[in-house]
Amino acid sequence: MFTNFKELEAYVLAQNTKKRIALANAHDEPALSAVVNAKRKGVVEGTLIGKQDMIIDMLHEMGEDEKDYEIINFDGEELEAAKIAVKLVREGKADIPMKGILQTSSFAKAILNRETGLIPEGGRRLVSQVGIFEYEGRFMMITDAAINIAPDVETQIGIVENALPVAKALGNDCPKVAVLSAVETYNEKMPSTVSAAEIAKRGIPGCIVSGPLALDGAISMESVKHKSIKNPVAGQADILLVPVIEVGNVLYKSITYIAGKTMASSICGASCPVIITSRADTPDSKYYSILLAVLRCLKA
Amino acid sequence: MFTNFKELEAYVLAQNTKKRIALANAHDEPALSAVVNAKRKGVVEGTLIGKQDMIIDMLHEMGEDEKDYEIINFDGEELEAAKIAVKLVREGKADIPMKGILQTSSFAKAILNRETGLIPEGGRRLVSQVGIFEYEGRFMMITDAAINIAPDVETQIGIVENALPVAKALGNDCPKVAVLSAVETYNEKMPSTVSAAEIAKRGIPGCIVSGPLALDGAISMESVKHKSIKNPVAGQADILLVPVIEVGNVLYKSITYIAGKTMASSICGASCPVIITSRADTPDSKYYSILLAVLRCLKA
Numbered sequence: 001m002f003t004n005f006k007e008l009e010a011y012v013l014a015q016n017t018k019k020r021i022a023l024a025n026a027h028d029e030p031a032l033s034a035v036v037n038a039k040r041k042g043v044v045e046g047t048l049i050g051k052q053d054m055i056i057d058m059l060h061e062m063g064e065d066e067k068d069y070e071i072i073n074f075d076g077e078e079l080e081a082a083k084i085a086v087k088l089v090r091e092g093k094a095d096i097p098m099k100g101i102l103q104t105s106s107f108a109k110a111i112l113n114r115e116t117g118l119i120p121e122g123g124r125r126l127v128s129q130v131g132i133f134e135y136e137g138r139f140m141m142i143t144d145a146a147i148n149i150a151p152d153v154e155t156q157i158g159i160v161e162n163a164l165p166v167a168k169a170l171g172n173d174c175p176k177v178a179v180l181s182a183v184e185t186y187n188e189k190m191p192s193t194v195s196a197a198e199i200a201k202r203g204i205p206g207c208i209v210s211g212p213l214a215l216d217g218a219i220s221m222e223s224v225k226h227k228s229i230k231n232p233v234a235g236q237a238d239i240l241l242v243p244v245i246e247v248g249n250v251l252y253k254s255i256t257y258i259a260g261k262t263m264a265s266s267i268c269g270a271s272c273p274v275i276i277t278s279r280a281d282t283p284d285s286k287y288y289s290i291l292l293a294v295l296r297c298l299k300a
Numbered sequence: 301m302f303t304n305f306k307e308l309e310a311y312v313l314a315q316n317t318k319k320r321i322a323l324a325n326a327h328d329e330p331a332l333s334a335v336v337n338a339k340r341k342g343v344v345e346g347t348l349i350g351k352q353d354m355i356i357d358m359l360h361e362m363g364e365d366e367k368d369y370e371i372i373n374f375d376g377e378e379l380e381a382a383k384i385a386v387k388l389v390r391e392g393k394a395d396i397p398m399k400g401i402l403q404t405s406s407f408a409k410a411i412l413n414r415e416t417g418l419i420p421e422g423g424r425r426l427v428s429q430v431g432i433f434e435y436e437g438r439f440m441m442i443t444d445a446a447i448n449i450a451p452d453v454e455t456q457i458g459i460v461e462n463a464l465p466v467a468k469a470l471g472n473d474c475p476k477v478a479v480l481s482a483v484e485t486y487n488e489k490m491p492s493t494v495s496a497a498e499i500a501k502r503g504i505p506g507c508i509v510s511g512p513l514a515l516d517g518a519i520s521m522e523s524v525k526h527k528s529i530k531n532p533v534a535g536q537a538d539i540l541l542v543p544v545i546e547v548g549n550v551l552y553k554s555i556t557y558i559a560g561k562t563m564a565s566s567i568c569g570a571s572c573p574v575i576i577t578s579r580a581d582t583p584d585s586k587y588y589s590i591l592l593a594v595l596r597c598l599k600a
Contacts (some may be wrong), residue, residue, distance in 0.1 A: 030526075135558065145482075146482075149482075149489055149490050150490075180546070180550060181546055181549075182445075182446075182449075182545045182546045182548075182549035182550075183549075189449055190449050190450075190545065190546075192546050214549055214550075214553060215549070215550045215553035215554060215557065216553045216556070216557055216580055219557060219558075220557050220580075222580070223557070223580040226330075226579045226580040227579060227580060242546075242550070243546055244544070244546070244547075245482045245490065246480070246481055246482045246490075246492050246542075246543055246544070246546075246547045247544075247546045247547050247550050248482075249481075249482035249483075249514055249515070250480060250482075250514075250515050250542070250547050250550060250551045251550050251551070251554055253514060253515035253516045254515060254551055254554045254555060254558070254559065255554060255558055255559075256516070257515065257516055257519060257520050257523070258435065258519075258554070258555055258559045258561070259554065259555075259558045259559035259560075260559075261558070279526045279527060280516055280520075280522070280523040280526040280527060
């Protein structure tokens with residue numbers, strides 16, 4: 001089981017098989033610089049789709065030679081740019097689609113298209129985001145902090161199922177999932193406790209689910225002792241399932257900005273790993289997000 | 301303006317005027333030990349209401365002499381225990397009511413009673429919780445992480461108004477308030493952005509309000525630059541107003557458990573500061589919560 005980003009990096013580098021990223025609307029400094037950085041570290045190759053002149057200018061500014069990249073000149077609808085990236089992956093000409101400067105919704109639409117997208121066989125049409133960070137000698141995962149706004153119970157279960165391959169790629173075959181709320185007791189006035197109890201009751205194959213749990217009940221054995229909580233997930237969660245996007249987002253960002261930890265992000269639910277980075281992500285965060293996508297390809 | 305807990309402690313100790321805590325159902329090791337610790341540090345005196353024999357046993361176990369405390373023997377309904385603490389404060393025999401081993405709802409009920417409670421003149425009947433922690437050379441406040449589950453716009457405004465005296469006690473006469481969501485843009489599908497925009501539009505006297513803001517947009521100038529957000533609160537928030545309790549709770553606990561920071565908590569909206577500590581709070585967290593209540597008395 002991988003326990004930190006450096007281990008993950010060492011493993012990927014040791015495989016010596018670069019994966020190819022197809023970056024949609026690549027004329028986007030924040031996303032392009034992430035691909036350039038990962039390419040320099042030796043883990044990916046890049047196919048850059050977008051406004052060729054701008055892309056070449058940006059590459060030059062980063063000290064790169066455009067000959068080291070495949071560039072597909074495209075200047076049109078952003079959905080079409082996303083579709084080109086998706087098509088390259090479907091045809092085996094790239095491994096990982098990545099979002100450049102375009103709306104996440106357009107990017108997701110291209111991935112979820114029934115005919116031309118990247119929907120896994122027998123899978124539901126649900127993309128979700130997983131964040132991973134190092135916590136007390138292991139990786140902890142948060143889902144979903146970025147895509148699904150207020151998922152119902154069915155969707156929340158789908159979000160966990162989407163996260164399981166990421167846990168597996170990290171070496172965890174049966175992760176412990178905490179369904180987060182603000183408390184550990186069922187309370188009709190707090191809907192997140194009701195849905196958490198429902199998810200815990202139903203269970204999800206391939207993992208151990210429990211909830212509702214507050215964050216301390218999910219990750220701190222000390223707190224679990226104080227609160228006398230008794231269940232197999234409490235204090236030992238590997239995956240934190242949040243009730244609404246605001247909870248995931250604030251958790252993700254407090255870990256990044258207040259705890260100062262590196263967070264890698266992966267988009268799940270497609271037939272291949274998908275990368276979306278944010279302008280405000282640190283270079284480390286972007287790099288490890290790409291590395292995580294490469295790991296998922298290697299372990300698929 | 302106070303910028304950290306040590307400064308706050310030095311100020312309170314220099315005033316040399318101890319405040320008296322009335323601890324309701326004091327036969328409660330976690331709450332009693334917090335009062336004992338604060339008494340040892342010289343900032344409070346304690347009136348302990350509850351089962352006298354148990355209280356004395358606990359004091360002895362902590363190495364205390366019961367003669368150093370006022371003990372009011374009471375073994376009955378928990379609401380009545382809370383009412384005794386409230387009555388002592390109304391009569392000027394104590395300064396700060398504090399919750400021992402009883403339901404928060406019973407404790408709040410005693411405080412909010414129209415005839416016998418501690419409702420401020422002209423104030424609304426709304427208690428709320430504020431958490432404070434040190435962040436980049438200043439105090440930052442979160443509200444409400446513990447009491448109000450899903451406050452409407454009116455209640456959210458009341459929660460901010462409740463927090464203003466705490467900011468003032470800390471030396472901040474016009475705090476910057478960020479109304480948190482997961483994004484910085486109005487989105488009908490995400491109700492927290494709608495209420496945030498409404499609160500920002502209305503404004504609240506005595507503070508500068510802006511929203512919706514994601515956490516990074518609220519507290520990180522670096523992120524504000526990346527995202528090109530332009531408003532007077534972005535990146536400089538003093539108070540983080542959360543949309544629902546789950547967001548506040550996960551933020552509060554990630555700061556405590558993942559960032560490893562000390563968080564003090566204060567209950568606002570009554571005519572005096574009120575203390576509720578949690579079993580899982582660290583001794584430091586409990587101590588600074590008491591200290592904050594004493595500071596609020598001194599600055600009232």
